[in-house]
Amino acid sequence: MRAGLFVTCLVDLLRPSVGFAALRLLEDAGCDVIVPRNQTCCGQPAYNSGRRADAKHLAKATIEAFEDCDYIVAPSGSCAAMLRIHYPALLADEPDWAERATYFAARCHELVSFLVNVRGVTSVRARCEGVAAYHDSCSALRELGIGKEPRRLLGCVEGLTLRETGDEQCCGFGGAFCVKFPEIATRIARDKLAAVKRTGAATILSGDLGCLLHLAGTASREGVEISCRHVAEVLAGNLDAPAIGEDES
Amino acid sequence: MSAAAGPRDFPAAAKRALGDAALQQALGNIPAGFQEKRKNAIARLPEWDALVDAATGIKNHTLEHLDFYLEAFEAKVAAQGGQVHWCRDGGEARAAVLAICRGAKAKRVLKSKSMIAEEIALNAALEEDGLDVVETDLGEYVLQLRAEAPSHIIAPIIHLNRDQIADSFLEAHKKYGKSKRLDSARELLNEAREILREKFITGDVGVTGANLLVAETGSAVIVTNEGNADLAVTLPRVHIVIASIEKLVPTVPEAWTILRLLARSATGQDITAYTTFVGGPRRASDTDGPGAFHVVLLDNRRAEMLGSGFRDMLRCIRCAACMNHCPVYAAVGGHAYNSVYPGPMGAVLTPWFGGIGNAAHLPNASTLCGRCEDVCPMRIPIPKMLRLWREKEDAAKLSSRRGRIALGLWAWAAKHPFAYRLGARIAARALRRLSGGRGRIARLPFGSAWTDSRDFPAGQGDTFQGLYARRGR
Numbered sequence: 001m002r003a004g005l006f007v008t009c010l011v012d013l014l015r016p017s018v019g020f021a022a023l024r025l026l027e028d029a030g031c032d033v034i035v036p037r038n039q040t041c042c043g044q045p046a047y048n049s050g051r052r053a054d055a056k057h058l059a060k061a062t063i064e065a066f067e068d069c070d071y072i073v074a075p076s077g078s079c080a081a082m083l084r085i086h087y088p089a090l091l092a093d094e095p096d097w098a099e100r101a102t103y104f105a106a107r108c109h110e111l112v113s114f115l116v117n118v119r120g121v122t123s124v125r126a127r128c129e130g131v132a133a134y135h136d137s138c139s140a141l142r143e144l145g146i147g148k149e150p151r152r153l154l155g156c157v158e159g160l161t162l163r164e165t166g167d168e169q170c171c172g173f174g175g176a177f178c179v180k181f182p183e184i185a186t187r188i189a190r191d192k193l194a195a196v197k198r199t200g201a202a203t204i205l206s207g208d209l210g211c212l213l214h215l216a217g218t219a220s221r222e223g224v225e226i227s228c229r230h231v232a233e234v235l236a237g238n239l240d241a242p243a244i245g246e247d248e249s
Numbered sequence: 250m251s252a253a254a255g256p257r258d259f260p261a262a263a264k265r266a267l268g269d270a271a272l273q274q275a276l277g278n279i280p281a282g283f284q285e286k287r288k289n290a291i292a293r294l295p296e297w298d299a300l301v302d303a304a305t306g307i308k309n310h311t312l313e314h315l316d317f318y319l320e321a322f323e324a325k326v327a328a329q330g331g332q333v334h335w336c337r338d339g340g341e342a343r344a345a346v347l348a349i350c351r352g353a354k355a356k357r358v359l360k361s362k363s364m365i366a367e368e369i370a371l372n373a374a375l376e377e378d379g380l381d382v383v384e385t386d387l388g389e390y391v392l393q394l395r396a397e398a399p400s401h402i403i404a405p406i407i408h409l410n411r412d413q414i415a416d417s418f419l420e421a422h423k424k425y426g427k428s429k430r431l432d433s434a435r436e437l438l439n440e441a442r443e444i445l446r447e448k449f450i451t452g453d454v455g456v457t458g459a460n461l462l463v464a465e466t467g468s469a470v471i472v473t474n475e476g477n478a479d480l481a482v483t484l485p486r487v488h489i490v491i492a493s494i495e496k497l498v499p500t501v502p503e504a505w506t507i508l509r510l511l512a513r514s515a516t517g518q519d520i521t522a523y524t525t526f527v528g529g530p531r532r533a534s535d536t537d538g539p540g541a542f543h544v545v546l547l548d549n550r551r552a553e554m555l556g557s558g559f560r561d562m563l564r565c566i567r568c569a570a571c572m573n574h575c576p577v578y579a580a581v582g583g584h585a586y587n588s589v590y591p592g593p594m595g596a597v598l599t600p601w602f603g604g605i606g607n608a609a610h611l612p613n614a615s616t617l618c619g620r621c622e623d624v625c626p627m628r629i630p631i632p633k634m635l636r637l638w639r640e641k642e643d644a645a646k647l648s649s650r651r652g653r654i655a656l657g658l659w660a661w662a663a664k665h666p667f668a669y670r671l672g673a674r675i676a677a678r679a680l681r682r683l684s685g686g687r688g689r690i691a692r693l694p695f696g697s698a699w700t701d702s703r704d705f706p707a708g709q710g711d712t713f714q715g716l717y718a719r720r721g722r
Contacts, residue, residue: 013676035717050639051660138616185616214703246689
């Protein structure tokens with residue numbers, strides 16, 4: 001079974017360790033993982049900025065790059081939702097592509113939900129000491145309906161206590177939103193950080209690097225002692241790299 | 250807020266709002282005041298999703314046959330001795346209301362809360378004509394005293410606290426011989442009630458909105474929690490309903506399907522304290538009611554919206570769930586939008602009414618978190634329509650030049666994988682150097698939009714693709 005790893009542009013540029021953790025988790029789940037070299041970005045920045053033509057171009061390029069894969073797996077709810085939900089909508093009016101996009105979309109999954117729902121993974125062997133809160137990214141939660149899966153696997157991690165903020169609130173990242181309206185974005189992030197703090201958690205885990213970069217950057221600027229990590233690193237037991245935005249010492 | 254403020258001022262207005270302590274405290278009541286109550290109300294109603302589907306279907310059907318239902322409604326209103334006034338735009342609607350008021354030799358107009366009246370700026374037009382306009386909804390009354398616009402479509406004074414209201418009452422009610430500053434909500438309510446009672450008795454014309462119009466019966470449905478609309482309907486000589494054409498539903502049972510959603514989605518109530526069906530002037534057998542009944546029906550480009558990519562927006566029943574669950578609205582409040590309709594639904598409607606060139610900030614002021622669509626009882630795909638506005642903004646080259654250049658460069662690179670891989674590796678190394686080993690960057694060249702308000706995590710010195718290739722796999 002060939003699983004194509006859609007690395008995502010943020011993981012590629014800013015957090016390769018998440019990509020390697022994803023690779024490891026997929027291999028442990030019995031997948032023959034390939035990493036197409038010609039992948040770049042899912043096109044979401046263009047799609048959400050009203051640049052439909054660019055988004056279509058990148059959608060087609062992504063579909064082509066992964067055409068020979070049985071599954072396409074991304075360590076991101078946001079990119080997976082783009083591939084799975086928005087590609088078919090984006091290419092619906094192109095006769096040559098509509099069906100191809102639909103067939104492609106059905107094979108695309110977010111990493112953790114793929115492990116649990118498609119590969120039937122029920123536990124992981126990993127250790128991570130501490131108290132953490134899982135942050136549902138909006139696209140994972142509302143577009144893909146992911147929530148139970150990461151909590152189920154994180155529940156198997158030795159030493160880890162999981163807390164819930166009990167809200168479904170956005171972290172304020174929102175892609176280009178967070179640079180168009182930085183003051184609003186960081187205000188929303190501060191609320192999220194405070195909600196996490198109230199649970200007693202010292203770590204935020206999430207399946208989306210965008211949220212984590214925004215939260216980690218806000219936390220360090222505000223002096224809030226919370227570290228941020230991608231869930232894949234924890235599940236793969238790949239904790240060698242310092243948490244996001246933290247000192248290498 | 251100056252008179253000339255508009256949606257163009259959103260960035261500056263939003264920044265001011267973030268620094269306004271009283272406003273921030275008031276906005277802090279939204280989760281408990283609206284979100285929790287709505288959630289509990291829905292939890293008590295197992296058939297919620299089925300109701301939402303049914304209501305969405307009812308509205309879609311009505312919009313599909315809107316011409317038919319509008320004419321059926323008019324015929325029914327006329328048969329009961331009322332009159333429908335078809336108005337293409339705000340100007341025609343204002344003129345229609347004014348003509349009715351003049352014909353009735355009215356001096357005092359009682360108003361019950363109406364977003365359509367806000368949309369067409371009715372109060373100013375009536376006052377200019379010498380009419381004494383009295384807002385009878387408590388929140389709208391407070392706003393009238395303060396000469397402010399509503400900041401929310403169902404909770405117009407959500408931005409105010411009790412102290413501010415007490416100050417306004419003390420100032421405005423001096424002329425009625427009231428000199429005591431009131432502390433409790435109960436006292437404030439009683440004083441407003443006492444003053445409004447006199448106005449109710451002396452009103453000549455009552456102007457109300459309508460939450461729904463029923464074609465089968467020619468009636469308007471008005472929901473309130475204060476009962477003020479009922480007084481504004483029954484006491485004056487003339488009743489004017491001012492409503493937009495998409496408020497139509499075919500029959501009374503269909504109106505009830507939507508009413509079952511409305512209060513639950515809005516305030517978490519099973520039903521509002523008052524739900525009133527009114528239609529036609531007083532009949533010989535009626536003990537009360539107005540002598541004349543008018544419906545001012547406003548199009549204001551809604552018929553045009555039917556044929557646009559924004560058609561789904563016409564299902565909106567103005568419950569405000571979208572703004573009550575919007576992280577951006579919760580951070581800056583309604584006034585920052587400088588628009589009649591704030592929040593997510595407003596970000597769709599405002600560019601429609603005022604042009605995308607004047608309102609491009611609003612569809613961008615969303616994280617596209619999708620909660621608005623999630624909580625919408627009429628299944629309106631708001632994020633999809635915000636994206637559609639962004640497309641129109643981009644097509645008209647209205648976005649910032651700098652932003653377009655940056656996106657253009659990025660898009661070019663993303664379409665050229667070799668260049669992209671190379672560029673990303675160079676960037677990854679540069680970021681690592683800029684961080685000086687601290688793992689984060691406090692000031693990013695060309696990236697102040699990020700680093701002015703938060704640190705930028707620096708990455709790991711190389712790209713995944715670069716490291717993966719080196720691993721020799």
